[in-house]
Amino acid sequence: MSNTSTRRTVTGTTLLILAVLFVALVVLSGTLLRGARLDLTSKGLYTLTDGTEAILRKLKEPVKLHFYYSDTAARDIPQLRTYATRVQELLEEIAAKSGGKVELTVIDPQPFSEEEDRATGFGLQAVPLGNGGDTLFFGLAGTNSTDGEATIPFFQPDKEAFLEYDIAKLISSLDEAERPVVGLMSGLPIGGSFDPQAGRPIPGWVIDGELRNLFQVKRVETTATTIPPEMQALVVVHPKNLSDDTLYAIDQFVLRGGRLLAFVDPNAEAEQPAQGMDPTQAMFEDKASDLPKLFAAWGVLYDPAKVVLDAQRALELQARADAPPVRHLAVLGLGKDDLNPDDVVSAQLATVNVSTAGYFDLADGATATLEPLAQSSGNASTVASERVRMLPDPESLFSDFTPTGERYALAARLSGKLKTAFPDRSGDGHLAESTDTANVILVADTDMLSDRLWVQVQQFFGQRVLNAFASNGDFAINAVDNLIGSTDLIAVRTRGVSTYAFDTVDDLKKAADARFRDKERELQAQLSETERKLTDLQQNRGDTGNGALLLNPEQQAELQRFQDEKLRIRKELRQVRRQLDEDIQTLGAKLKFINIAGMPIVLTVVALAWVFARARRRKEAVR
Incomplete structure (x- = not known):
């Protein structure tokens, strides 16, 4: 038998043996490695938390x-x-x-x-x-x-x-003999209300249902003078004008080891005006809430007349149906960089939206510690809540906005030894200071709980379908879970999501928006100046005799100049938008090339290199 025939026989036999070994390996691995998985996703989406x-x-x-x-x-x-x-x-x-x-x-x-x-x-x-x-x-x-x-x-x-x-959550609920008891004291209609004009009930907020799915939620009136001892945590929402007796009940609840989650607000947009109130009067109503005596005793600084503005986190809103969306400095979308990654309440949440929120700080000499859970960017400042409440146009907030460089704590955890806010009171069970390390979570916004800021509710075959577009609900549930000591479900809830933020695209859009705003201000300034000149010129205007205005040549020339300038600036605006679209398309093309063609090209290069290397070894062996 020739050498060529021998090599062919050996090669065929080798391939047959390799094929048999491959099939055997597949069968063996299917038996021995049944159920085994290797999760290579960046966020471990296929691995149990x-x-x-x-x-x-x-x-x-x-x-x-x-x-x-x-x-x-x-x-x-x-x-x-x-x-x-x-x-x-x-x-x-x-x-x-x-x-x-x-x-x-x-x-x-x-x-x-x-x-x-x-x-x-x-x-x-x-x-x-x-x-x-x-x-x-x-x-x-x-x-x-x-x-x-x-x-x-x-x-x-x-x-x-x-x-x-x-x-x-389903498995955990089946293993619990009894769900934890959580008290809910709210000055807002979280649990639903009744519309007397329509004669029908108004559904409660989604967050109320989510809380009730996990806990035994019991209503606590805003006039309560005691907090039942069986309550493991108390959620207080929009505590507006609470009496000293009610504040004292909350004070003693916290000092004896109860957990408190408090939502206050310098401007609670969800607060409804009293029935029959004049709309104009309702516009001027103060919608702020506060726990002034408790905050003062605990060393917490909070101004119910101040709202945080943030140019870096401002969200786009459509103020009018006939106007394009504009960025609202007081409506903020907080991302991972603004949420504390070291606290189980806020770790790995995707987005938390807030609206006209206040902020917290720690007073000098305070014995407790205040750790931010959610904060603004450094491109932020504050403004009087009254100005935001009376705001006709969100863009006007940009006119005198000057960032301070400070990051404001919109939500924070207060922990440590606390003293009573009512040292003059006494009696059986009265505590002058906390028996153990107190644990309180404070949020300077109540609107974050409302459906409009975090969840869409739709009907699907007769059932409510919830589509959460922000993590506000997770934040609130995490906070209650953590306060009552349940951390296992938090670890499940705070795992990464399978979507990614397009940070580069967002930065491109923000840069273009800034250029648009500069051009729009330039156009508005020229318009105002031209109108002033026209007013001056029309003092010497002519009249046709029938009440119509007759523009003289100077006025006509001025008007034509402005129209030409307006066309020029609009052309520049279109150019800015076109450039933005081109930048985004270029970025998208690069990503598509990398995702679609990048890996095949790499594998092809590796395969060719292997083939060339093998051919070179064969040539050297023949020599």
């Missing part, structure tokens, strides 16, 4: 999870099938990490079957598909050994960022 694993370790009794998914009905919905795979994989991971404490059953309920009846009995939502009569189940039911039940009626794909948290 420490909080979820802690909840699973602490389970005191078994939990059964019933995942109802109509796989047959969803055969023509690829997006939903992809998300269903993601949900099932996460549930399987949770069951695998639970040490046998979580039992998972996956059920495809067929029409008119017992499984469908059982899913309906759990309260899962059956979504009709088309006109064929098919229905789709895509929810989770959990049970424990004491007949406790908890459900996720329908997994919403747009809530994927909260998927692990929702499942962990």
Whole structure:
């Protein structure tokens, strides 16, 4: 046999052996590494958080999870099938990490079957598909050994960022004998109200429902003189003109170890005017809230007449339907750089939106410590709340805005030994100072809790669908969780999200907005000057005799000059916008090239280098 034939035989045999080894390796790895995963995502999106694993370790009794998914009905919905795979994989991971404490059953309920009846009995939502009569189940039911039940009626794909948290919350709720008791004292209609004119109830804020899902929330009147001892935490929202007796009740609650989350505001936009109040009078009403005696005793500085402005964090609002959006210096979108990464309440939250917020500081000689949880950028200043409340045009705030370079604490944690704000009082149970280290969280804005700043509410087949576009709700829930000592769910909630902020694009837009504003001011200044000149010139105007104005040549020339100048500046404005679009498109093209072509090019270069290196070795071997 020739050498060539021998080499071909050896090569064929080698390839066959490699193929067999490859198949064997695949089968062996599928058996030995079943369930094993390597998560290479930058934020560990496919790895259970420490909080979820802690909840699973602490389970005191078994939990059964019933995942109802109509796989047959969803055969023509690829997006939903992809998300269903993601949900099932996460549930399987949770069951695998639970040490046998979580039992998972996956059920495809067929029409008119017992499984469908059982899913309906759990309260899962059956979504009709088309006109064929098919229905789709895509929810989770959990049970424990004491007949406790908890459900996720329908997994919403747009809530994927909260998927692990929702499942962990369901498991945690089944393991708790009793939910913690939280008191809610509010001067705003958080829990809903009644519209006498329409004759129907007004739904409560979303945050009220979220709190009630996790805790036993009990209403505490703003006139209360005692705080029940069974309450582990007290949430106070917009404490406006509270009596000394009510303030004393809060004071003693905190000193004896109760946890306080207080939302005050220099301008609570959500405050509704009294029924029958004249709209003009309502505009002048003071909407500030404060805890003056408590803050003074605790060494907290807070001015209810000051609002924080921030040019770096200002959000765009549309003040009028016929006008383009403008940036409002008092409506702020706080990002990761503004949220304390070392505190479980604020760590890894994406965005927190606030509106006409105040700020906190620590007085000289204070015994407690004040740690910011959320703060403005350094490009910030303050303004009287009255000016913002009476503001006709948000852009006017830019006219005399001068940043101080200070970062203002919009929310903060107060901890340490606190003294009573009522040293002259006495009696059974009276405390002059805290028995232990006090823990209080202060927020200088109440509007952040309102739906408009963080969540969209829509109807989906008769159910309310919540789409959170900011982390305001997470911030509030995190704060209550932390105050009552539950940190496991916080660890789940504060994991990273799968979306990324386009910081470079945002910077380009802000730079262009600044150039636009300069040009607009230039145009407005020229307009005012021209109008002044026209007024002077028209003092000598002619008259046609029938009441119409007759512009003389000088006036006509002045008017024509202004119109030409106005056209020139508008052209420059269009050029600025065109340049901005070109910058963004160029950036987008670069990113597309890197994402689409970059990796194949790298792999091609590596492969060619390997081929050339192998060919060179063969040539050297032949020599």
